[in-house]
Amino acid sequence: MKKIAYMLLALILCMTVMPVHKAEASYLKTVRVALFMDEPGLYSNKTSYATLGSKSNLNLKLNQAQLLTYNANAQLKVGLNDYKVKVMESTSFESVNKAYQSLKAAGGSASIISMQKNDTLVYQLVEGSYATEALAKAALEKWKKSLSSLISGVPSISGPFALTEGMYSTKNDALMAASKYGKQGLDTAVALQVDSSGKAYYSAVIGMVSSQAELDLIKIVASTLGGQFNSLSGSEQLIIIRHDHALTNHSGTFNDLVLFNGGQHKLVVTAAEDGTVNLTERANRSYRGSLEFGRHNNQFYVINELSVEQYLYSVVAVEMYTSWPLEALKAQAVASRTFVAQKGMQFKIAHVVDTTLSQAYYGADSETENTRKAVDQTRGEIILYNGKAIDAVYSSNAGGNTAKASEVWRNDLPYLQTVPSNDTLAEEGLLDWYKIVLNDGKVGYMRSDYLKDTGQKNEAGLAIYQVTGDKVAVRKHPLVQATVNQIAELTKGTQVTYIGKHVQSNAYRWLRGPYTSNELLAAINKQLGSNYSQPILKLEVASRGESGRALSIKMNNEILKLSSPDSIRSLFNVDGSLPSTKLDIEASGSVAILGANGQIRQKDDGSQSITIQSLSNQTTSSSPYVYVLNGAGDVRAVTKEASYTFTGTGFGHGVGMSQYGAYQLARAGYDYQSILKYYYTGVTIAKDE
Numbered sequence: 001m002k003k004i005a006y007m008l009l010a011l012i013l014c015m016t017v018m019p020v021h022k023a024e025a026s027y028l029k030t031v032r033v034a035l036f037m038d039e040p041g042l043y044s045n046k047t048s049y050a051t052l053g054s055k056s057n058l059n060l061k062l063n064q065a066q067l068l069t070y071n072a073n074a075q076l077k078v079g080l081n082d083y084k085v086k087v088m089e090s091t092s093f094e095s096v097n098k099a100y101q102s103l104k105a106a107g108g109s110a111s112i113i114s115m116q117k118n119d120t121l122v123y124q125l126v127e128g129s130y131a132t133e134a135l136a137k138a139a140l141e142k143w144k145k146s147l148s149s150l151i152s153g154v155p156s157i158s159g160p161f162a163l164t165e166g167m168y169s170t171k172n173d174a175l176m177a178a179s180k181y182g183k184q185g186l187d188t189a190v191a192l193q194v195d196s197s198g199k200a201y202y203s204a205v206i207g208m209v210s211s212q213a214e215l216d217l218i219k220i221v222a223s224t225l226g227g228q229f230n231s232l233s234g235s236e237q238l239i240i241i242r243h244d245h246a247l248t249n250h251s252g253t254f255n256d257l258v259l260f261n262g263g264q265h266k267l268v269v270t271a272a273e274d275g276t277v278n279l280t281e282r283a284n285r286s287y288r289g290s291l292e293f294g295r296h297n298n299q300f301y302v303i304n305e306l307s308v309e310q311y312l313y314s315v316v317a318v319e320m321y322t323s324w325p326l327e328a329l330k331a332q333a334v335a336s337r338t339f340v341a342q343k344g345m346q347f348k349i350a351h352v353v354d355t356t357l358s359q360a361y362y363g364a365d366s367e368t369e370n371t372r373k374a375v376d377q378t379r380g381e382i383i384l385y386n387g388k389a390i391d392a393v394y395s396s397n398a399g400g401n402t403a404k405a406s407e408v409w410r411n412d413l414p415y416l417q418t419v420p421s422n423d424t425l426a427e428e429g430l431l432d433w434y435k436i437v438l439n440d441g442k443v444g445y446m447r448s449d450y451l452k453d454t455g456q457k458n459e460a461g462l463a464i465y466q467v468t469g470d471k472v473a474v475r476k477h478p479l480v481q482a483t484v485n486q487i488a489e490l491t492k493g494t495q496v497t498y499i500g501k502h503v504q505s506n507a508y509r510w511l512r513g514p515y516t517s518n519e520l521l522a523a524i525n526k527q528l529g530s531n532y533s534q535p536i537l538k539l540e541v542a543s544r545g546e547s548g549r550a551l552s553i554k555m556n557n558e559i560l561k562l563s564s565p566d567s568i569r570s571l572f573n574v575d576g577s578l579p580s581t582k583l584d585i586e587a588s589g590s591v592a593i594l595g596a597n598g599q600i601r602q603k604d605d606g607s608q609s610i611t612i613q614s615l616s617n618q619t620t621s622s623s624p625y626v627y628v629l630n631g632a633g634d635v636r637a638v639t640k641e642a643s644y645t646f647t648g649t650g651f652g653h654g655v656g657m658s659q660y661g662a663y664q665l666a667r668a669g670y671d672y673q674s675i676l677k678y679y680y681t682g683v684t685i686a687k688d689e
Contacts, residue, residue, distance in 0.1 A: 028340060028341045028351070029307065029308060030289075030305060031306065031307075031308050031311045031351050031352065032292075032304075032305050032345075032349070032352075033305075033351070033352055034303050034349070034353045035279065035282050035302045036050075036282070037299070037349065037350065038296070039296070039297065039347055039349075042347055043353050043357060045355075046299055047109070048128055048129035048300060049079040049109060050078045050079070050291070050302050051075065051076075051279070051280035051281060052075065052077070052280075052291070053073065053074065053277075053278040053280070054072060054073075054276065054277050055073065055276075056272045056275030056276075057070065057071055057271070057275075058074065058270070058271055058277065059269065059270050059272060060239075061268045062194075062237060062260060062265060062266070062267050062268075063264075063266060064268075065200070065237075067192050067200050067239060068258075074255075075255045077255060077257045078258050078259075078260075078267060078269070079257065079300065080129050080259065080260065080295055080300050081160050081234060081260055082131060082159070082160060082234070082262070083128075083130040083132060083133050083135065083136035083157060083158070083160070083210055084130065084157070085126065085136055085139050085140045085155060085158075086125075086126055086155060086156045086157065087124075087125040087126065087127050087143050087147065087151055087155050088151040088152055088155065089122055089124045089125075090152055091121065091122055091123070092123070093123050093245070093251035095150075095152065096112055096123040096125050097249065099125050099147055099151055100112055102147060102150055103147060106146055109127065109129070110126060111242070111244040111245075111257055112124070112125060112244060112245040113126050114245060114251075115182060115187065115189070115242075115243070116178075116179045116182040117182045117183075117185055118185050123245065129300055131298035131299070133159060136159075140155050140157060143155065158187070158208050158209065159210030159211065160232065160233060160234030161207060161208070161210065161215040161231075161233055162206060162207040162215065162218075162232040163205070163207050163215065163222060163231060164203040164205055164206075164229065164232060165204045165206065165222075165227040165229050166202075166203050166227070167201045167203060168201060168203065169202070170202065171192075171241065173202065174204050175204075177203075178204035178206070181204065184222070184225075186206050186218060186221065186222065187206070187207060187208050188204060188205060189240050189241060189242045190202050190241050191204075191205045191238050192238060193237065193239075194238075205232075205240055206229075215231065235261055237261070238261070239260045241256050241257070242257040243255075243257070244256070262294060262295025262300075263295060265294070266293065266294045267292070267294070268293075269293070270289070274288075279291065281302075282302075282363075285362055285363035286363050286364045286365050287304045287364060288310045288363075288364050289304060289305050289306025289307065290305050290306070291303070292305055296348070296349050304354075308337060309379060310364075311340070311361065313364070313371050313375055314362055314364065314367055314371075315359045316332050316371040316375060317362075317366045317371040318359075318366050319336065319659070320659055320662075322368040322370050322371055323370075325663065325666035325667055326377075327672045327675065328659075328663045328672070329373075330377060331657065331666070331672040332374070332394075332662070333375045333672075334381045334382065334383060334392075334672065334676060334685065335383065335394050335657055336392075338382040338383040338390060341382050342388075342389040346358075378672065379687075380688050381685055381686070382685070382688070383680055383684075383685055384683060384686050385415045385682060385683050385684075390413075390415050390680060390683060391416070392656060392657070392680065393405075393416070393655050393657075395651065395653050395654050395655065395658060396651040396658075396659050397426050397507035397658055397659070398421040398658035398660075399508060399580055399648065399649030399650020400420070401418055401419065401421050401547050402416075402417075402654055403418060403545060403547040403549050403655050404418050404547070404655070407546065407549050408566045408581070409564050409566060410564055410565070415680045415683050416655050416656055416680070418545075419681075421679075422661055422664040423508050423649075423660040423661050423664070424508055425660050425664055426506045427503055430503055430506055431447055431448050432448045432502065433446065433448060433478030433501065433504055434447075434448050434451055434465065434498055435498075435499050435502065436465065436474070436496040436497060437497040437499055438474065443487075443499075444486075444487040445475050445502065446467075446473070446474050446475070446496075447504075448501070449468075450467060450468055450469045450472045451466065451467060451468065451496070452465060452466055453498075454466050454495065463498040464495050464497060464498070465495070465496055465497075465498045466494070466496075467490045467492055467493060467494040467495075467496070470491055470492045471489050471491065472490050473489055474488040474489070476575075477505055477511060477512055478502045478503070478511060479504055479510075483575060484576070506651075507579070508650070508660065509647075509648075510648055510649070511645065512572075512578060512646045512647075513643065513644055513645035513646050514588035515643060516641045516643050517641065517642040517643070518535075518641075519574045520572060520574065520644060521536065523571065527567070527570055527573065528561065528562075532555075534556065535642055537642065538554070538555070538557065538587070539556075540553070540554050540585055541553060541584070541585060548582055549565065549580070549582045549654060550581045551565045553571065565581055566581060572646065579648065579650065579651045579652070580650035580651055581648075582649050583647065583648030584646070584647050585644055586644065586646075586647065587643075588644055588645045656679055656680065657675070657676065658679065662675050662679070673685055
């Protein structure tokens with residue numbers, strides 16, 4: 001009875017929310033999230049343009065100067081005013097559009113620009129965003145070759161060198177002025193810039209060529225009309241607006257293509273009335289706050305800047321199932337807030353990126369009422385150790401116990417210790433997958449609800465099962481993987497041989513393989529930059545940490561040189577990284593055979609063959625498998641080639657909070673503070689409004 005009383009008291013204590021202390025140092029109030037950027041060695045995700053829309057009005061600012069407002073539901077494209085390939089020009093929209101579709105299918109990023117030239121409406125196919133003329137010329141040669149049958153005329157390079165003329169109050173006035181120069185066969189557009197008093201005005205743009213020498217020639221032609229010109233070289237504070245038909249895919253309708261000069265200039269777009277901005281190129285997601293565009297490392301970047309709390313509305317929704325208990329979601333909110341606060345400006349011009357390299361962030365559309373509640377109810381709270389924000393790392397599933405930071409990244413942090421973690425929830429309700437042998441000798445897995453026992457057995461005494469569905473996939477691993485080809489597709493009534501089962505691979509328990517020696521060598525050489533060529537005869541975990549995770553790997557009696565123990569996950573990336581480093585390696589091609597004379601023969605690799613001779617003196621090759629039946633009646637499929645199967649528990653690095661473990665604790669009655677203090681040793685939780 002005393003034991004029960006103590007347990008009840010502990011439960012009451014853990015359900016009581018402890019007071020949150022005020023943080024001594026201010027936490028991060030706003031966060032910059034890189035959606036597209038190129039930072040060598042850290043992160044690279046590129047786009048040439050950003051296609052924007054909103055249910056609210058969109059406001060465009062250049063260096064804090066308000067320039068334009070687009071009405072709700074309008075679409076526009078934003079990009080850099082740099083070097084581009086002018087692939088073709090034609091009065092036929094259909095011919096330009098046909099080339100555009102082929103270019104897009106080949107991975108190009110293009111626009112279909114229209115303008116008046118020689119008293120005729122023409123369409124230009126313009127591709128890319130290039131920092132230098134040389135890069136644009138290389139792209140030009142590529143498109144000339146691949147689109148030769150579709151393009152007419154001679155492709156050329158356009159660039160940031162141009163002339164501006166006049167100061168007009170409307171875009172239409174500027175277009176009318178530009179048309180005068182278009183009659184002379186010159187490329188034209190309109191610009192919007194700000195005068196010394198802060199007032200915006202339009203001007204006609206003429207030229208848009210790739211060098212000053214070309215611009216000098218343009219000026220001679222344009223000067224015959226007697227205008228007063230200013231020269232542009234790609235550094236001025238302005239935007240150039242062109243008509244783009246690529247989004248509408250129609251000759252008579254267009255959207256604005258807004259181009260601005262990079263360098264010190266930044267274009268910022270916000271939605272009115274706290275609305276969201278939609279970005280087509282990033283999975284059509286919508287974002288709170290503002291989208292900032294600029295040039296960094298000679299590449300176009302897109303950064304979403306918003307409040308940390310609004311950022312967390314999405315992060316919590318993506319990083320944890322929104323249907324989980326509120327206390328688990330609150331623990332995630334505090335951990336995620338602390339994570340971003342501790343990192344600082346990790347990506348030079350951004351605090352974080354929107355992938356799991358930082359924290360997964362999918363914008364406003366992923367938010368739910370529960371995630372907003374979890375964030376709002378923990379507003380401003382961060383986790384501290386000795387008064388400083390901790391590195392609040394977390395993973396999906398710790399596989400039974402978390403790891404010290406030193407086990408995974410070789411850095412020792414006192415608040416990241418090994419603790420037991422109840423993570424089995426991940427496999428609750430999952431079906432078994434049956435390991436089966438097909439008539440052609442192939443081995444794979446099929447979900448158990450698509451098979452039934454016929455009650456028959458084959459000559460070896462193994463159960464024969466029958467497929468109950470039509471076009472049912474046989475897979476390499478006991479789970480559905482879109483990136484891994486299925487082994488076969490069986491029709492209803494097909495009979496197979498049952499040789500075992502495995503619960504569907506999940507975040508707690510998983511299986512990958514078998515992988516051949518050649519497959520693993522290719523993966524290892526790619527990861528390590530090595531040139532191993534000898535077959536793998538032996539592969540094993542050489543040492544383990546306190547949590548049971550692999551610290552080092554030995555191949556053919558040689559310890560492989562790894563950047564960190566966590567890199568073991570990607571070391572064996574044949575068809576995807578391994579889920580965790582809490583793993584075991586089984587030599588699938590290894591078997592010990594006891595002969596009639598009592599001698600034991602060991603088969604370790606594909607160079608050693610096995611031939612089985614029956615009483616009638618018939619022989620059977622071991623290709624592709626030999627099926628070994630032990631004394632307990634269990635069957636093992638031994639591969640002909642040297643092959644290795646990986647089994648393990650956990651998903652992710654396993655350091656810090658386990659998300660599945662947090663769910664279990666919340667379900668047991670723990671509040672979010674207790675969950676956090678369980679996984680992060682010796683910490684306090686502080687709040688800064």
